[in-house]
Amino acid sequence: MFKIITVANVGLGNFASVANMYKFLEIDVQIIEDPQTITEVTHLILPGVGAFDPAMRSLEKSGWKDAILELTPDTKLLGVCLGMHLLTNGSEEGLLPGLGLIDASCKRFNETNLRVPHIGWNNVAPKKKNSLLSLEDSSYFYFSHSYFVECGNQELALAMTTYGQTFTSYFSQGNVHGVQFHPEKSHRYGMNLLRKFASL
Amino acid sequence: MLRNRVIPILLNDKGGLVKTCKFKNPVYIGDPLNAIRIFNNKNVDELILLDIGRTRDGVSPDFELVRRVVSECFMPLGYGGGIRTLADAQKLFAFGVEKVILQTITFQNMKVLEEIANFSGNQSVSISVDVKRNRHGTPKIFNSSLGKVLDLNISKYLKDLENAGAGEIVLTAVDSEGTFGGFDLGLLSLFKDTLHVPLVVNGGAGSIEDFQTAIDFGADAVAAGSLFVFYSPRRGVLISYPASIDFNKRIVQVDPN
Numbered sequence: 001m002f003k004i005i006t007v008a009n010v011g012l013g014n015f016a017s018v019a020n021m022y023k024f025l026e027i028d029v030q031i032i033e034d035p036q037t038i039t040e041v042t043h044l045i046l047p048g049v050g051a052f053d054p055a056m057r058s059l060e061k062s063g064w065k066d067a068i069l070e071l072t073p074d075t076k077l078l079g080v081c082l083g084m085h086l087l088t089n090g091s092e093e094g095l096l097p098g099l100g101l102i103d104a105s106c107k108r109f110n111e112t113n114l115r116v117p118h119i120g121w122n123n124v125a126p127k128k129k130n131s132l133l134s135l136e137d138s139s140y141f142y143f144s145h146s147y148f149v150e151c152g153n154q155e156l157a158l159a160m161t162t163y164g165q166t167f168t169s170y171f172s173q174g175n176v177h178g179v180q181f182h183p184e185k186s187h188r189y190g191m192n193l194l195r196k197f198a199s200l
Numbered sequence: 201m202l203r204n205r206v207i208p209i210l211l212n213d214k215g216g217l218v219k220t221c222k223f224k225n226p227v228y229i230g231d232p233l234n235a236i237r238i239f240n241n242k243n244v245d246e247l248i249l250l251d252i253g254r255t256r257d258g259v260s261p262d263f264e265l266v267r268r269v270v271s272e273c274f275m276p277l278g279y280g281g282g283i284r285t286l287a288d289a290q291k292l293f294a295f296g297v298e299k300v301i302l303q304t305i306t307f308q309n310m311k312v313l314e315e316i317a318n319f320s321g322n323q324s325v326s327i328s329v330d331v332k333r334n335r336h337g338t339p340k341i342f343n344s345s346l347g348k349v350l351d352l353n354i355s356k357y358l359k360d361l362e363n364a365g366a367g368e369i370v371l372t373a374v375d376s377e378g379t380f381g382g383f384d385l386g387l388l389s390l391f392k393d394t395l396h397v398p399l400v401v402n403g404g405a406g407s408i409e410d411f412q413t414a415i416d417f418g419a420d421a422v423a424a425g426s427l428f429v430f431y432s433p434r435r436g437v438l439i440s441y442p443a444s445i446d447f448n449k450r451i452v453q454v455d456p457n
């Protein structure tokens with residue numbers, strides 16, 4: 001199968017920036033708005049910016065929700081930021097259920113002693129060997145969010161980050177991956193991760 | 201742990217990069233795309249591009265310029281200048297702009313800020329707050345597109361911004377801008393005590409030590425224009441950015457380039 005990275009345009013999110021990074025890396029990429037038009041998908045990226053419920057409604061309305069559920073578990077899937085949240089069971093940010101592909105849920109940062117949103121470059125520490133991050137190099141990525149992921153099944157939490165408390169910055173199960181940070185905005189660190197995802 | 205960001209601010213006017221001093225006397229210094237490429241190569245933490253002419257001239261953002269600029273950036277870009285509607289913001293987000301930066305619209309209609317924050321999340325909306333001190337030294341909010349001081353209660357204005365969905369404030373001390381004389385720490389403290397969202401301070405950075413001082417005084421991130429895009433009439437433009445700064449250990453490595 002001809003490999004091409006497919007980036008979902010669900011109306012919100014840095015699909016343009018993700019595609020730009022792949023173009024720079026000279027890896028074939030396409031941005032798709034209507035999931036009906038895709039024939040083969042080896043790798044799918046779900047970017048996301050915004051709020052949980054409007055994003056879930058968008059996924060449903062556009063047909064992406066059904067498309068994603070059909071494509072897993074064969075297609076390699078990467079959810080970015082809100083895209084990662086959408087893969088979980090749900091979020092304190094909204095009332096709608098998530099896609100439920102990963103046993104996790106999203107909670108709001110406690111503002112008592114913390115400036116929220118969490119904005120800036122923070123360390124992502126892998127807990128064990130994994131497909132997207134190397135254990136040896138310390139990596140920093142750009143974060144921009146007010147809600148974080150907590151894994152119900154701790155085995156799926158593959159990298160952690162600390163802001164006030166420690167939360168899951170990368171989870172994965174089978175072909176489904178989710179990262180809280182923005183690889184498309186994290187220059188050389190982001191390029192490494194997106195390159196690794198493409199080579200899965 | 202979360203690092204304090206160091207953010208170059210680029211001012212654009214009519215398609216060209218400009219530098220100002222105390223918000224006056226803009227001098228044309230080059231093509232914004234060249235500066236952006238250099239900062240991208242230097243892997244800066246984040247970039248802010250402010251088009252100071254759009255609101256002043258009553259026009260929308262130069263979308264084509266922004267699209268070209270963002271396509272060269274592999275780090276977050278915040279854009280401000282002429283954003284008046286949700287549709288303006290949506291177009292910018294679709295190009296890949298990380299944050300929209302608002303000012304004038306917040307003096308006219310807070311609802312637009314609310315709409316944008318509801319659409320994109322408050323982490324995608326920053327407010328540029330410019331402050332000038334009057335002859336008694338009292339800080340006043342400055343409407344930079346009109347060049348006028350406003351009679352607003354600063355604390356109330358900041359709280360209104362937060363309630364309407366602002367995710368971050370970029371504070372610029374007008375009297376310090378372009379002077380290399382250091383940040384206005386009094387202003388920093390005033391804003392820090394009032395705000396719950398992250399605070400970026402701008403205006404007056406003369407050295408890396410000024411950044412450390414600002415962080416010690418509570419800034420979450422620091423920004424600078426003249427320090428990174430240095431212009432002198434005889435020598436032209438010098439673009440620089442520190443290779444690494446660890447604010448917690450006070451270690452600075454200066455970029456040999």
